Amino acid sequence: MSAHKAQTTSGALKQAESLCSSRGTRLTEKRKQVLTGLLESQKALSAYELTAYCRNHLGSELPAMSVYRILEFLEGESLVHRLDLAKKYVACSHILCEHKHELPQFLICKACYKVQEISIKKSLIDSLNQSVEGASFRLASQQLEFDCFCEDCYE
Amino acid sequence: MSAHKAQTTSGALKQAESLCSSRGTRLTEKRKQVLTGLLESQKALSAYELTAYCRNHLGSELPAMSVYRILEFLEGESLVHRLDLAKKYVACSHILCEHKHELPQFLICKACYKVQEISIKKSLIDSLNQSVEGASFRLASQQLEFDCFCEDCYE
DNA sequence: AAACGTTATGTTATAGTATATCATCTTCTT
DNA sequence: AAGAAGATGATATACTATAACATAACGTTT
Numbered sequence A, B: 001m002s003a004h005k006a007q008t009t010s011g012a013l014k015q016a017e018s019l020c021s022s023r024g025t026r027l028t029e030k031r032k033q034v035l036t037g038l039l040e041s042q043k044a045l046s047a048y049e050l051t052a053y054c055r056n057h058l059g060s061e062l063p064a065m066s067v068y069r070i071l072e073f074l075e076g077e078s079l080v081h082r083l084d085l086a087k088k089y090v091a092c093s094h095i096l097c098e099h100k101h102e103l104p105q106f107l108i109c110k111a112c113y114k115v116q117e118i119s120i121k122k123s124l125i126d127s128l129n130q131s132v133e134g135a136s137f138r139l140a141s142q143q144l145e146f147d148c149f150c151e152d153c154y155e
Numbered sequence C: 001a002a003a004c005g006t007t008a009t010g011t012t013a014t015a016g017t018a019t020a021t022c023a024t025c026t027t028c029t030t
Numbered sequence D: 001a002a003g004a005a006g007a008t009g010a011t012a013t014a015c016t017a018t019a020a021c022a023t024a025a026c027g028t029t030t
Helices: A009-022 A029-040 A047-058 A064-076 A122-134 B009-022 B029-040 B047-058 B064-076 B122-134
Strands: A080-083 A088-091 A105-109 A115-118 A137-139 A145-150 B080-083 B088-091 B105-109 B115-118 B137-139 B145-150
Touching (some): A145 B122, B047 B064
Parallel strands (some): A105 A145, B105 B145
Antiparallel strands (some): A080 A088
């Protein structure tokens, strides 16, 4: 149903590494670990859940403070998105895409933190922007997040 | 520019009190204090900011835990809205309105926490719902919140 | 008015998210 | 090999939030 193929962890890691090196930044071992955790997870994870992932699945101790810094780095490289509403983080689902990314919107399941990255029609975004500007405000980002329930978690 | 008159604190308090008594609940002194804080503020406040408000402006010590409980009560009475994105709270701007409230949407200034309560066109909400359902998700609430900048805080 | 149940508030403890600061260690460059 | 820049470790701390239990206020019944 999604518009692009699901990305494999190894493929995305490889692409992420070449992306970083083309920008003169480094995808270090620890950074790979955090990104791996997010790529392998089917849901959004918190910084502290990522330290647990590293400990339990990779046998690597990574303090939460380091995870926060690494997440900040990965977000700067557009490899990871921070979800304000959920206070959690997800891997960008378009790491493997060649084309320029449109701004994503996120549907976040309030119950299980499964996340779906969608692209809302431009016309919808435009009229939303109009409503907002009518109130003398401006959207801080076109990356919108919506609290949802996924189909497994409907009440 | 807004669709309804700005509500005065005293008027809203009176209306809130009669609303509560018609429902068999009580708008106690402490609850009035918290509601007053939100009505007087031009922006969203956190629970801890409300304890400070009570101490500094009303000379009343109100522990944060009580504020949380009171906010929960006020939200149940539809007198206050909790803003997940901002992790803060605002007074409903329609306490004085007679008519049934539509579900509100909130524009929250990321910089100063000024909040504008708007009503987005039903057609827009409908097509948003369609997009969301297309991804097999469902909006958890039609009360939407958007991170914005207000006109004073544009970069 | 006294006793009782209900509601409201106080108090303490604790969890989760997040940032700041300073120290140490790695890596790259010269 | 030395030094600078970048990355990570370690510690402290702030803010948001909830849980659990104790006490106080209020309302009703008798």
